[in-house]
Amino acid sequence: MLRETDRHFKFDWLTIILFFLLVGFGWVNILSASHSGDAIELFNFSHSYSKQLIFIGLSVVLIIFILSLEAKFYERFSSIFYLISIVSLVGLFIFGKNINGATSWYAIGSMTLQPSEFAKTATALAVAKYLSDLNTDIKSFSDQLKLFGIIVLPALLILLQKDAGSTLVYSAFFFVLYREGLPQIYLVIAVLIVLLSISALKFGLIITLLVTAFIVLTHHFTRKKRPSFFQPLMVILISGALAFTVRFIYQNFLPVHQKDRITIWLSLEKDPVKLKQMKQTIAYNLNESEKAISNGGFAGKGFLQGTRTTGNFVPEQHTDYIFTTVGEEWGFIGSTLTVIVFVLLIVRVIILAERQKNQFSRMYGYAVASILFIHFNINIGMVMGLIPTIGIPLPFFSYGGSGLWGFTILLFIFIKLDSNRINEW
Template sequence: MIDFLKKVDWFSILLYALLVFIGWLNIYSATYTGEGGSILNSDTFYGKQLVFIIVSCFLVIILLSVEAKFYERFASIIYLASLLSLLGLFVFGKNVNGATSWYAIGGMTLQPSEFAKAATALALAKYLSDIQTDIKDFKDLLKIFLIISLPAFLIIPQPDPGSALVYAAFFFVLYREGLHPMYLLIGFFSIILFTATLLFGTIWVFLGSALLLGLAYYYLKRKKQRVTILQLIVVLIVTTTFSYSVDFIFNNVFEQRHRDRFSLWLRLEDDPVKLNQIRKTIGYNTYQSESAIGSGGFMGKGFLEGTRTKGNFVPEQHTDYIFSTVGEEWGFVGTSAVVLLFSMLILRLIFLAERQKSAFSRIYGYSVASIIFFHFAINVGMVIGLLPTVGIPLPFFSYGGSGLLGFTVLLFIFLKLDANRINEWM
């Protein structure tokens, strides 16, 4: 037991503990009403979160006690169980705030999508380590796509598009494991085309694409590269078709609230009165969050001293918008410290992943780092107004038992695998 404790990466555990503790302090500040009482009071959000933290400590002990090979040996079964838990929501799920994403267990609720991320990471690591080759074969790509997309497709209709979006993080893992950079470039240009279509329209996207392809043809010919006009025409047709589909989906498939969010984010609405109405409704959370963070200045207003936090200006401030509490009460110094802690944890996980002796452990480690990074980047970007509003919590910070337990499972399975790396070849 002593030898095992020496092998565990205590630096990652320290970062985890700091993030959880600082997160709890900000939940306490965001929901404290000034009335006395125990911090374990189950009628308060901070009391419930502290109970979840205590449960997480016991969960950590269990996760580190399980034989490391168990996670690899039963990865497929764990993944199938997670899919069944997501399917079961359509029959037994509880509707909360318009989403059927929880099971009601006694007086508590459990969100299976928070645990499905770890299950998918295990299944992906299992499959990639079994094929033991670069990701080039089409059949392998199809199977990998199914492993990643099946949970997302089950989560979207709950509806919970934010949780489904997180599965895009696995493409970072695939790139590390040999996925051709072309796929990432396609994804990158798809985002550019999506944004450009909303900003300028399909006709201007067509004209701009034709101009860029013409310049590319001229440049490649001068470099004596093999390229034909037919190839460029095919690219132009694909680009225009994608742009047209974006325009069609935006206007005919998206709900009005989704269109309003993009209109606010990209400033698509020309009418200042309409734009102001959107800001007060769809963009209200982000506007108040930006104001709260900006009011914190360099040093912040102090713990429990945030006037906007105490005034409940920011809706859902203890969940998705918890970072605004950090900004108001701890200022630029506090937000920088939180960003630094997350960055250190992510970089540490990448370092640990690279030193693994087995492909399974390395791939799972990169999955953990990618998921945490994706959650962190999207949540902070949303809170400060750089990205449109999506329901993605801040790992270890946002209130919620399922979220905290899910990220604890995700992280400590990898720390167990890392502690066992010396025995992987034995």
């Protein structure tokens, strides 16, 4: 056992450089998105870009603090972090501040703090801790239920606060469980449920049921060893019940704004005139987002030269729609380079996770990569109209202290764990 004074640490500078590249370029785009056309005033803290500078400075303080602690500290106190995050999420129902219909923030003077941004890190630590326990068997159904419970509890609390976007991020932990040996049947079921749900909404119950029955029966009768006919029959009946449930929830229980977003995304409105009107009104953000990105062309309009950006055509452009600023002012080239840097960071985290000697560190690393992957894909897919509008930030880019600090903590805990790898036996 090495004493702390005898330990050696080697930080992965490539990951750190990628982090600062994203944070720095993110701030440049926040400046563009929030600039009113007047002189740039870095120390006028009524501007979003000035506030973000403070958030970045505090992130550096957080980084120094995280890297100065013993690596084992995060594993040892992972359960405590998880408990604190759950308490902070529950407390929102009593002390939370409602912003844009979601009760997801604590008001601290003139500032707000969003605990869901930190709960992802706490959940990642808790999942890694439980999975790395010698008594945990990922093949055991009881252990699977406990793991699902660890993941679902914070996700459910966030969903009850009407923050569906942050809830969806918790699907990232499925990749971690699958990497650690979760039976493949769960992956198959998850994919089939998504496809069945989309089909039920897009094509209706009858067509969905007929196609499902055809696929299931074809698979059954072409197998060499056929199980009882009761099995495919049950699959068809369960599929039909699920399809009916999805449509019923969509038509009767889904909030209007979420229902409209799905309607536009899947073009469920049969009247083309009404659908066009919906896109122009309900999907105003998306329309302006697509116009801003296409306005950038190949090379972009240039820094502070984006007409739709400086004209404030895109709502929430400095937060969830920050990528539209990249598209307009830096064009296809800048957008591609941004995507490449994000991909490099995620791939680098996966590579580092794979070479960990400590099981806890490896699982936590995969959780970090998965969370970043989900955020990155959903946010960029949203602003380009590839998926329904879902309000989640682009990591290290979007304006906001909670988001930046949450992602900084998430990433640099892993950098600290990785730096201790040379001391692991």
